[in-house]
Amino acid sequence: MRSETRTIFLTGASGLLGRSLMARWTSVGHRVRALSRRTQPESADPNIDWICGDLTQEGSWSSSLDGVDVVVNLAGEPISEGRWTETRKEELRHSRIRGTQRLVQAIGASAKPPEVLINASASGYYGPRFEENLVETSSAGDDFLASLAKDWEAAAGGVEVFGTRLVRLRFGTILSARGGALLRMLPIFRTGLGGPLGPKEFFAPWIHVEDAMGFVDWGMAQTGLSGPVNAVSPEPIRMGEFAHRLGRAVHRPAFFPVPTFLLKVVLGEMGGSLFPGQRVDPQVAMDRGYPYRFPDLEGALADLLG
Ligand SMILES: NC(=O)c1ccc[n+]([C@@H]2O[C@H](COP(=O)([O-])OP(=O)(O)OC[C@H]3O[C@@H](n4cnc5c(N)ncnc54)[C@H](OP(=O)(O)O)[C@@H]3O)[C@@H](O)[C@H]2O)c1
Numbered sequence: 001m002r003s004e005t006r007t008i009f010l011t012g013a014s015g016l017l018g019r020s021l022m023a024r025w026t027s028v029g030h031r032v033r034a035l036s037r038r039t040q041p042e043s044a045d046p047n048i049d050w051i052c053g054d055l056t057q058e059g060s061w062s063s064s065l066d067g068v069d070v071v072v073n074l075a076g077e078p079i080s081e082g083r084w085t086e087t088r089k090e091e092l093r094h095s096r097i098r099g100t101q102r103l104v105q106a107i108g109a110s111a112k113p114p115e116v117l118i119n120a121s122a123s124g125y126y127g128p129r130f131e132e133n134l135v136e137t138s139s140a141g142d143d144f145l146a147s148l149a150k151d152w153e154a155a156a157g158g159v160e161v162f163g164t165r166l167v168r169l170r171f172g173t174i175l176s177a178r179g180g181a182l183l184r185m186l187p188i189f190r191t192g193l194g195g196p197l198g199p200k201e202f203f204a205p206w207i208h209v210e211d212a213m214g215f216v217d218w219g220m221a222q223t224g225l226s227g228p229v230n231a232v233s234p235e236p237i238r239m240g241e242f243a244h245r246l247g248r249a250v251h252r253p254a255f256f257p258v259p260t261f262l263l264k265v266v267l268g269e270m271g272g273s274l275f276p277g278q279r280v281d282p283q284v285a286m287d288r289g290y291p292y293r294f295p296d297l298e299g300a301l302a303d304l305l306g
Pocket of ligand 1: 011012013014015016017018035036037038053054055056074075076077078079095099120121122123170171172173174175180181
């Protein structure tokens with residue numbers, strides 16, 4: 001991102017990544033218009049304006065797009081909450097796909113479309129692929145999460161006709177000390193019941209939250225960058241090794257697979273498919289020299305659990 005301060009419209013602002021990004025941006029003087037469906041307490045920070053609105057519905061939130069430089073779209077019903085009934089699957093899809101379609105429409109109707117839309121997506125785009133090396137040009141998978149990510153990305157694609165650059169960040173599991181998968185896994189590992197979350201030979205794409213934020217900022221700054229970007233660590237790691245290192249970080253053994261029922265209790269329906277076996281290669285980031293802060297799991301866990 002250019003060094004001057006920017007005005008950023010952020011959806012999913014109340015979420016794990018959204019809150020971390022707001023703190024980071026306001027510390028360097030950016031202004032944030034933060035969308036949430038819930039009325040949020042007024043921020044003590046004058047650079048944060050909370051906007052109450054539902055992305056899937058038309059509403060006055062769309063007028064807040066006027067005058068923004070950047071849009072970052074993270075909104076979506078949490079994937080790991082609730083059972084994946086047909087109704088829940090439809091909510092997961094609707095919140096992202098309909099929401100993003102409405103966002104794109106609103107961008108088109110704004111006085112001056114933003115320079116760039118950074119749209120979240122997920123490494124789940126590729127579906128379970130085992131040993132295949134997955135780069136950004138690899139095809140999409142065909143399971144539920146893959147078609148969700150594919151359709152979400154396609155919905156965001158509509159923004160390009162307005163001259164807005166589009167970067168689609170395919171995040172691996174975001175590791176943070178403030179929430180998400182790591183905090184859900186920790187109790188199992190701390191009681192010594194931790195182990196591979198699924199077959200130990202499966203690859204497990206992950207990213208430290210600092211780098212997840214770093215990818216968002218990098219996507220804004222790289223004016224020549226558009227299209228999909230694998231936002232994952234550069235070190236391919238298998239589930240067995242992931243569990244071993246997490247166990248070591250909390251000083252507990254972690255050799256035996258976590259039973260599926262326990263995975264589902266702790267991680268929700270996606271417990272079994274949190275790491276479905278994808279070797280995701282961040283080729284675009286490596287080719288363009290994204291400066292990772294936490295490229296290896298050992299360093300990431302030491303930072304997060306230290
Ligand atoms: N965390 C991960 O490991 C991971 C991995 C891959 C991809 N991703 C994707 O990256 C995005 C950000 O992740 P995250 O972990 O920060 O997500 P999160 O904590 O679940 O937050 C998502 C946010 O979306 C908002 N939202 C949901 N439906 C909405 C709607 N209809 N209109 C407006 N806002 C809506 C919610 O805000 P309100 O309830 O306040 O409206 C919520 O705060 C997500 O879409 C996720 O699918 C995350």
